[in-house]
Amino acid sequence: MKFDTIVSHAGLCSDEKTGSISTPIYQTATFRHVALGVSTGFDYTRTSNPTRKVLEDVIAKLEEGDGGFAFASGMASINAIIMMFSSNSHFIISDDLYGGTYRIFEKNFKQFGIEASFIDTTNINEIKNNIRQNTKAIFIETPSNPIMKITDLEEVNKIAKQNNLIFIVDNTFMTPALQKPIKFGADIVIHSGTKYLAGHNDVLCGFIVTRTKELSEKIGFIQNSIGGVLSPMDSFLTLRGIKTLSIRIERQEKNAIKIVEFLQNHKNIKEVFYPGIKNYSGYEINKKQSLGFGGMISFKVKDSILVEKIINNVKVISFAESLGGVESLITFPMKQTHADIPDEIKQKIGITDDLLRLSVGIEDDRDLIEDLNNVLS
Numbered sequence: 001m002k003f004d005t006i007v008s009h010a011g012l013c014s015d016e017k018t019g020s021i022s023t024p025i026y027q028t029a030t031f032r033h034v035a036l037g038v039s040t041g042f043d044y045t046r047t048s049n050p051t052r053k054v055l056e057d058v059i060a061k062l063e064e065g066d067g068g069f070a071f072a073s074g075m076a077s078i079n080a081i082i083m084m085f086s087s088n089s090h091f092i093i094s095d096d097l098y099g100g101t102y103r104i105f106e107k108n109f110k111q112f113g114i115e116a117s118f119i120d121t122t123n124i125n126e127i128k129n130n131i132r133q134n135t136k137a138i139f140i141e142t143p144s145n146p147i148m149k150i151t152d153l154e155e156v157n158k159i160a161k162q163n164n165l166i167f168i169v170d171n172t173f174m175t176p177a178l179q180k181p182i183k184f185g186a187d188i189v190i191h192s193g194t195k196y197l198a199g200h201n202d203v204l205c206g207f208i209v210t211r212t213k214e215l216s217e218k219i220g221f222i223q224n225s226i227g228g229v230l231s232p233m234d235s236f237l238t239l240r241g242i243k244t245l246s247i248r249i250e251r252q253e254k255n256a257i258k259i260v261e262f263l264q265n266h267k268n269i270k271e272v273f274y275p276g277i278k279n280y281s282g283y284e285i286n287k288k289q290s291l292g293f294g295g296m297i298s299f300k301v302k303d304s305i306l307v308e309k310i311i312n313n314v315k316v317i318s319f320a321e322s323l324g325g326v327e328s329l330i331t332f333p334m335k336q337t338h339a340d341i342p343d344e345i346k347q348k349i350g351i352t353d354d355l356l357r358l359s360v361g362i363e364d365d366r367d368l369i370e371d372l373n374n375v376l377s
């Protein structure tokens with residue numbers, strides 16, 4: 001089956017007895033055993049739940065991995081991944097990435113002896129130069145959040161395999177509709193399913209997808225032992241959201257391309273960050289490894305005074321954190337998503353007081369452009 005069919009049939013006809021078209025919500029904590037040593041395959045919902053299992057199989061299929069695991073949030077899934085490593089492990093991580101990922105390494109796991117180097121992973125030599133004796137993994141985002149920098153999946157995979165490192169990709173921005181890191185050798189893909197996969201700004205969700213059986217066993221063990229799993233109801237909502245993933249992304253990208261064109265021609269815009277811009281650095285690499293550019297745009301305004309005017313006055317677009325939903329959202333990374341990153345690092349990677357991030361929704365693009373035009377003039 002082709003990708004769009006798998007997506008639209010997410011969870012279809014799983015209940016053969018009743019013929020139910022949508023997957024039922026198995027709102028149960030535990031399961032009755034027929035006899036001693038006999039199980040239906042389900043024992044306790046932390047370990048496994050039928051609604052969650054359907055969703056986990058869908059995400060594994062979409063990412064073309066071995067196993068899928070659903071968690072209560074993107075951060076819960078990142079937490080589970082770090083749990084695979086012992087103290088004195090060192091990670092190489094993209095310097096420009098989700099602020100919460102920076103925070104969990106620097107504020108939560110440092111005390112357990114997990115070290116992290118935040119570097120520009122678009123520069124392959126910088127990765128090579130930062131590998132230490134105890135380096136165990138490379139963790140990247142491409143495009144990165146919020147500067148939309150592109151890292152070459154194939155090249156990073158080569159280094160990872162040569163050095164026996166686990167290669168982890170946060171694929172939240174692209175989703176498997178546009179990019180499948182496991183095809184390029186990534187060992188683990190993670191998602192904030194809260195964003196494009198669920199897609200409606202109404203549920204928190206996280207995913208891990210593994211490339212090998214061995215990794216699936218490790219993550220499955222961790223998922224069961226630490227918990228943090230996605231509830232049956234939220235599994236249902238995420239399945240429901242995924243059904244429209246393909247058409248949502250198509251529309252979001254179409255709208256984004258039009259907005260980028262508008263922004264590039266506006267006198268009060270200094271710079272636009274979007275991998276669909278022809279002379280954009282990383283354009284060719286992104287084209288090689290993905291099917292499109294997605295619906296995320298970052299931009300810098302000519303004068304930072306405009307920032308407050310924009311976020312206080314948008315009417316069609318909402319000033320809110322998060323991304324990937326049907327409603328367009330605008331974010332001020334410096335004070336919101338990336339607030340926990342120290343100022344000197346923010347300055348170095350370009351998260352400045354004139355930078356805004358726009359998650360483009362599925363509205364009529366003319367309303368979005370008019371909204372931006374009103375607040376930019």
Ligand SMILES: *Cc1c(COP(=O)(O)O)cnc(C)c1O
Pocket residue numbers: 073074075076098100101141145170172173191192193194195204205206
């Ligand atoms: C939002 C986000 C996360 C964290 O996910 P939550 O669901 O909010 O816990 C991780 N990575 C990226 C790229 C994100 O945008």
